[in-house]
Each structure stands twice: as structure tokens, then as C-alpha cells.
Amino acid sequence: MQFFASLAALAATAATLVSANSVTFVNQDETVRRIIFTPNDGFASMDTIEVEASGTSKVEFSQGWIGNWYAVSEGYEDVPGMLGEVAFNGWNDLTYYDVSAIVNATDTNGVKEMFPLSQMNLTTKTSFSGCKTFPCNTVYIQWDDVQTVTTSETDLVCTLGTSPETVEKRAEHNLVARHYVLGKLS
Ligand SMILES: *[C@@H]1O[C@H](CO)[C@@H](O)[C@H](O)[C@H]1NC(C)=O
Ligand SMILES: *[C@@H]1O[C@H](CO)[C@@H](O)[C@H](O)[C@H]1NC(C)=O
Numbered sequence: 001m002q003f004f005a006s007l008a009a010l011a012a013t014a015a016t017l018v019s020a021n022s023v024t025f026v027n028q029d030e031t032v033r034r035i036i037f038t039p040n041d042g043f044a045s046m047d048t049i050e051v052e053a054s055g056t057s058k059v060e061f062s063q064g065w066i067g068n069w070y071a072v073s074e075g076y077e078d079v080p081g082m083l084g085e086v087a088f089n090g091w092n093d094l095t096y097y098d099v100s101a102i103v104n105a106t107d108t109n110g111v112k113e114m115f116p117l118s119q120m121n122l123t124t125k126t127s128f129s130g131c132k133t134f135p136c137n138t139v140y141i142q143w144d145d146v147q148t149v150t151t152s153e154t155d156l157v158c159t160l161g162t163s164p165e166t167v168e169k170r171a172e173h174n175l176v177a178r179h180y181v182l183g184k185l186s
Contacts, residue, residue: 021061021088021095021154024117027051029161032074033110035059039067051160064089068100071110071160081107082134084114084158085148094150099130108134110160117155127151132163 025035030053037046044062046069051057068085072078081104087096097114113130129149 021063021065022058022117023061023084023086023114023156023158024056024058024120025049025051026056026157026159027054027161028112028159028163030054031109031161033071033160034074034078035069035071035160036078036080037067037069039065043067061086061088066090069111069158070103070107073109073161080104081109082111082130084111084130086114086156088154094152095154095156096148096150097129097156098148101134105135109162112159112161112163114149114156114158116151116153117157118153120157130159 027033032053033051035049035051035057037048039045043065046059046061046067049057049059051071064087066087068083070081070083072081083100083103085098085100090096095116099111099114111130112132113128115125115128119125119127127149
């Protein structure tokens with residue numbers, strides 16, 4: 001019994017070491033924004049952070065953290081807006097993420113896009129959720145929508161505010177359906 005308990009503790013430690021989950025928040029304009037995090041039940045609460053005008057802030061998350069966040073521009077009321085959602089170290093050891101308009105689709109000035117950190121400097125991102133300007137069809141709008149994206153990376157970027165770029169470029173998209181559809185049997 002003790003042996004298994006020790007093994008489990010060791011595995012937990014190893015997992016924590018190999019997987020430093022993070023989201024780098026990138027403020028694309030001159031507005032200071034706060035990020036308010038909402039963990040799913042049972043996951044660690046996260047302190048609200050402030051992202052400077054045109055600044056970036058990197059936030060680290062515990063192993064397996066699941067939850068979401070929204071951005072509030074300086075001088076505005078704290079009301080939930082466009083959500084960034086993430087499940088780190090999920091099924092198949094993938095990170096699941098999406099930008100969701102379900103709670104408040106009228107927030108067009110907060111959370112914009114999410115993608116793996118390695119794609120930060122690519123003009124054509126192969127794996128992202130969200131939009132540079134809303135509305136668009138790369139955001140999660142309905143409950144059974146399939147805009148949840150996966151990556152084997154544990155470091156993500158979440159852009160905020162207005163991007164200087166206006167042209168949306170989108171190559172292919174790694175989609176994972178919320179429910180599996182087993183092809184047409186016609
Ligand atoms: C949605 O977000 C916008 C922008 O932050 C805000 O003005 C509005 O009050 C929010 N709506 C609701 C229902 O919270
Ligand atoms: C993106 O480019 C900037 C500026 O050259 C560099 O500092 C940064 O490390 C790059 N980020 C990634 C993830 O490659």
C-alpha cells in the first residue's frame with residue numbers, strides 16, 4: 001500500500017516537472033486589461049492578473065487544470081465576456097482549448113484568439129480558435145459546436161483586443177468533435 005502511494009506521489013511529481021502548463025496573454029492594443037479566471041469545480045483558483053497596454057503576461061497552470069477566463073478592459077465593469085477555455089493534460093495527453101462566445105457573444109473587445117505558443121510568429125496558423133474580429137466562424141458558439149482544438153503542446157497564447165492585422169488567414173484546423181460522429185452509413 002505504502003509502495004503504491006509512493007509511486008503515485010512520484011508520478012505526480014514527475015508530471016508536474018515535465019508539464020509546465022502556461023498561457024501567454026498578448027495585449028494587441030493600448031488598452032490595459034484584467035484577466036479573470038474561473039476554474040471548473042475542483043481545480044485551483046487563479047489570481048486575477050493585469051496585462052499592460054501592448055504588454056504580455058505569462059500565467060502558469062497546475063497539472064490537468066480545467067477552466068476558463070475572460071478579459072475586462074480598464075474602466076469597464078467586471079462582466080463575463082468572450083471566454084478562453086482550456087483543459088490541460090487531457091485525454092491522450094493533449095491540451096484542449098477554444099474561444100467561446102456562448103456566455104457573451106457581444107464582447108468583441110476582449111479574448112480574441114488562442115493557439116499553441118510555437119505558432120506565435122507564424123502568419124498562417126494551422127491550429128487556432130477564435131477570431132481577430134467577431135463574429136467569425138472559428139469560435140465556439142453552440143453547445144454542440146466543434147471548435148475545440150487540440151495540441152500536444154502545453155504552452156498556449158491568448159490574444160486580447162484589436163489586432164493590427166485585419167486579414168484572417170487560416171490553413172487547416174485540428175478539430176475534435178465534442179461528440180463522435182461515426183461517418184455516414186448511406
Ligand atoms: C457582454 O460583454 C460586454 C463587453 O464586456 C458587456 O458590455 C456586456 O454587458 C456583457 N453582457 C452580459 C450579458 O454580461
Ligand atoms: C517570436 O519572435 C520574437 C521576436 O523575434 C521572439 O522574441 C520570440 O521568442 C518568438 N516566439 C516564439 C514562440 O518563437
